[in-house]
Amino acid sequence: MNEQENMIVPSSKEEDDLLTRSSKKIKNVVVGNEKEILQGHWPKLGETTSAFNVGGSSFADKLKGVDRSSDELEDDKGDDLSDDSLSDYSPEEKSKECNDWKCKISESLSRNFPTFHFSDKMKQRLYKAWGTAVIVKLLGRNIGFRALESRLQAMWAKRGVFNLINIGHGYYIVKFTNKEDYNMALTGGPWLLYDHYLIVKPWEAGFRPDKAEIEKAAVWVRIPKIPLEYYDEVALTVIGNRIGKTLKVDMNTSGHLRGHFARICVLVELDKQMMQGFYLDNQEFFIEYEGLHLLCTCCGIYGHRKETCPQRNRDNGCTSEPAVGKTTANADQHVDQKQDEQWRIVQKP
Incomplete structure (x- = not known):
């Protein structure tokens, strides 16, 4: 009976599988006369982690101050990023070696403010x-x-x-x-x-939203009252290239489906004065800009309103109220208002 009681019945495959997949925090498991530490569990003080624990120092090793990165450093000698390893290289060789590295760190002697230099290969991956x-x-x-x-x-x-x-x-x-x-x-x-x-x-690399400025924008431009014979893609492209850079002509305009105004999409520079109008066949035609609500109707520069216009405050000009052409939701019916020597903005309800 004693021999039978001392016999250890080996566990089945199902039991071993359940033990391996168990999420319970079991510190130690006795198998025979030996102790095996399960993967990912806390080892006892003085014991080493098992071979299953890969990927560098564990959380317990970091708390106890155990450094297990020495073996990894032996494998990464070729990736040494210190400046001393480049002291015997020529500038051409230094540049060639840096391309194979993920990052080089330059330390500052005056303050704790290092400089990171990522290689072109690493940047391409990013x-x-x-x-x-x-x-x-x-x-x-x-x-x-x-x-x-x-x-x-x-x-x-x-x-x-x-x-x-x-x-x-x-x-x-x-x-x-x-x-x-x-x-x-x-x-x-x-x-x-x-x-x-x-x-x-x-998307562009190194984009900083706190320092970014919008210099150009694609906007819709209207030319009211222009004769229908000029509702031509080539003719309107010539006019649009003077306003900015013509991107496309509205299909309703090129197909002669709308007669109140010609409509073209133009890439304009927001930091420069917008074109106010032009002469054609001894007649003047004013331009209307859609959606540019911060376009100053006094100086024609985007970014501020007429009330805060520097030119108005300096010259005491632009005293008349700006006219705004509005369109209804059901029809593109243009409403004209008297607006001499001012830029025009079109708003939709």
Whole structure:
């Protein structure tokens, strides 16, 4: 009986499998006369972790001050990033060696403020994840994250999904999973949200929203009262290239479906004075800009209103109220108001 009681019945395969997958915090398990420490559990003081514990020092080793990275450093001698390892190299050899490294760190002697130099190969790996991302900002208005996400979802998520990331200062990054949705966001504009332009440009490395400035924008421009014979794509392209850079002509204009005004999409420079109008066949025609609510009707420069215009305060000019052409929701019916020597803005209800 004693021999039978001392016999150890080996566990079955099912029991071993259940023990391996168990999530209970069992510190030690006795197998025969030996103790085996399970993977991922806290070892006793003085004992070493098992061979199953890979990936560097464990949390317990870090608390006890045990350094187990010496073996790894032996394998990574070729990746030494110190300046001393480059002392015997020529400048050409240094540059060649740095390209194979992930990062080089330069330490400052005056303060604890190191400089990190990532290699071109490492940067390419970092940039690859953002190849189908765009940077967007709503021009002249701030809206909530959920409101912007729902509107972009309806406009752009046709074949895939996207991730909207708020990076501050009114800028967002839209990361697409589908290449066609990405191309549509870049080329399908201009995009208008709440009668304000959504600036869309490809993602760029090192973009800083706190220092970024919007210099150009694609806007719709109207030319009221222009004769129908000039509703021609070539003729309107010539006029648009003087306003900025013609991107496209509205289909209703090129197809002679609308006669109140000609409409073209133009890439304009926001930091320069906008074109006010032009002469054609000894007649003057004024230009109307859609959605540029911060376009000063006094000096024609975007970024401030007439009330805070520096030129107005200096010259005491622009005393008359600006006229605003409005369109109804059911028809493109243009309403004219007297507006001499002022830039015109078109608003939609």
